């Protein structure tokens with residue numbers, strides 16, 4: 001059967017059976033299925049990671065031949081106004097069709113997955129009960145907003161989700177008036193919705209609702225608590241919906257998670273409440289009202305659910321079943337009439353309705369390659385040929401190697417154990433590896449504290465999430481000259497996640513801070529050696545930035561060698577033009593060398609390895625030998641590596657002509673890494689063109 005026919009066949013099949021987890025067992029189910037050490041290999045969608053990605057793109061292209069149709073009822077819903085015209089009985093069907101449509105599209109085009117499936121009923125209920133977009137609905141992180149996008153005018157373009165020039169994978173203000181706040185990073189929703197609520201009050205608007213939907217993972221961040229601390233005294237009209245599925249990307253961690261689990265697994269209380277409710281429901285509304293009062297009394301006198309939130313000045317409601325559309329609709333309607341700040345605790349299952357995703361929730365947080373929408377089996381072709389590893393895995397394995405040899409080494413990750421491969425150390429040396437929740441600021445200062453005691457902390461934070469902890473790096477690490485090692489994963493453009501996640505700015509924002517070493521490896525061996533070198537350094541913060549995706553070496557487990565700090569590497573001496581690169585992007589230059597030589601162009605190529613301190617000796621050599629210099633970086637041009645080169649040239653009164661290639665001063669949207677590099681003018685062909693043009697200018701002049 002051809003791929004297109006196979007796709008047609010899948011699309012003809014009906015909704016996969018929901019796993020019948022009984023209400024009371026749902027939370028235990030979620031808890032049972034979490035595996036803090038699960039080490040999964042997903043297939044990267046990087047174009048320049050050669051084989052695997054090309055096969056995914058080929059496969060996806062053939063699958064795209066078939067148009068994916070939404071269900072009969074969902075097809076009639078273009079905007080929430082259409083939804084609100086339906087009788088409540090139809091909401092279950094809409095939820096099922098919405099869930100199926102998300103499964104159908106993501107199984108071909110990839111994207112975030114489990115989180116949207118988990119909030120399908122909640123999404124329908126919110127748009128049904130509230131008057132969006134007049135009422136402001138703010139999704140936290142936004143990876144769970146696929147249902148929201150489909151119901152708010154983007155059903156027909158949803159298949160372009162996360163693709164180059166397609167719609168964004170996250171809510172985005174420019175994209176739709178229903179996306180009241182742009183997101184991507186977590187834990188901003190309560191502050192943003194509170195700001196909207198205060199603005200309404202100041203403008204004298206009384207009939208507007210402001211709703212923040214935040215997950216239990218995002219709730220672990222300090223910022224969420226800063227916002228609740230304010231909301232509790234401000235008394236603005238704010239509804240916080242806590243979507244509690246026990247999961248972050250990996251299983252959620254920390255005392256707050258334990259507290260929420262206690263709230264939702266008070267079995268005897270929940271059973272008592274449900275039985276009483278059902279019994280009284282049969283007798284009519286008045287007995288149920290009495291039951292509510294009894295329940296309130298019970299809550300406050302014995303269990304004190306939500307005490308934490310109540311203490312912060314928020315009225316706490318719940319926990320309620322987030323997959324019961326009618327419970328959701330009725331509860332939200334009731335809450336509409338309760339003014340002031342309040343929190344509704346909704347319990348959901350991440351991946352709901354797609355059995356493999358319910359079972360392996362971390363793996364199904366997101367999918368980049370097409371998969372069978374019934375079994376979940378990946379369609380990505382496996383190759384027998386050995387492939388270079390992902391940089392994140394080189395980090396993870398190397399850290400364990402170093403930590404086994406040196407018991408002062410500790411690992412810290414803010415909620416990204418499988419994303420950055422810290423889960424390898426969490427499995428092998430659990431007592432020295434910490435997932436601290438979505439708390440980048442805490443991760444940095446915790447590392448600083450560890451360093452004061454002679455420990456050697458490897459604090460791994462994605463480049464874009466590190467933006468959260470800027471002051472901590474300056475105040476708690478750099479000024480105090482503490483030797484914290486920062487490994488910045490996902491440095492450079494990251495691809496489909498887009499502007500909120502691109503790691504564009506780290507070189508620029510760290511370069512101006514004293515006492516910082518900033519390095520970037522061009523390959524796996526350099527990453528290992530930089531990590532090793534960093535453990536020998538006792539004074540400065542040591543930043544090692546590397547990109548998303550695979551490196552270039554098959555045999556990468558080479559013996560450790562100390563690299564002299566501030567020393568670059570000459571890949572090739574040349575005659576005419578010097579190309580200076582920092583990090584993995586240098587491999588683009590290596591790939592075009594044969595073509596350059598065929599054209600009798602002999603460039604010098606230098607892998608500078610350190611942005612700070614820059615290799616001054618090598619820089620003097622380059623500036624004296626070559627008239628023309630090209631710098632290439634997968635980072636912002638403004639204040640970046642090329643700027644460092646220009647500063648050196650100016651400070652030393654050289655007169656070289658410099659062309660800088662890198663990320664320009666504008667927001668870079670989503671697409672594959674290669675598409676974006678092309679757009680910005682530093683994909684291999686364009687580097688080739690730039691060099692040829694420079695050469696031509698030399699000949700003419």
Ligand SMILES: Cc1ncc(C[n+]2csc(CCOP(=O)(O)OP(=O)(O)O)c2C)c(N)n1
Pocket residue numbers: 115118141143144184185186214215216217218219243245247248249350415416438465468
């Ligand atoms: C500041 C920041 N750090 C890390 C992330 C990466 N991240 C994306 S989703 C997610 C988990 C969110 O968990 P939760 O809020 O419970 O939502 P769920 O996926 O479980 O629905 C994390 C850690 C992020 N988006 N922002």
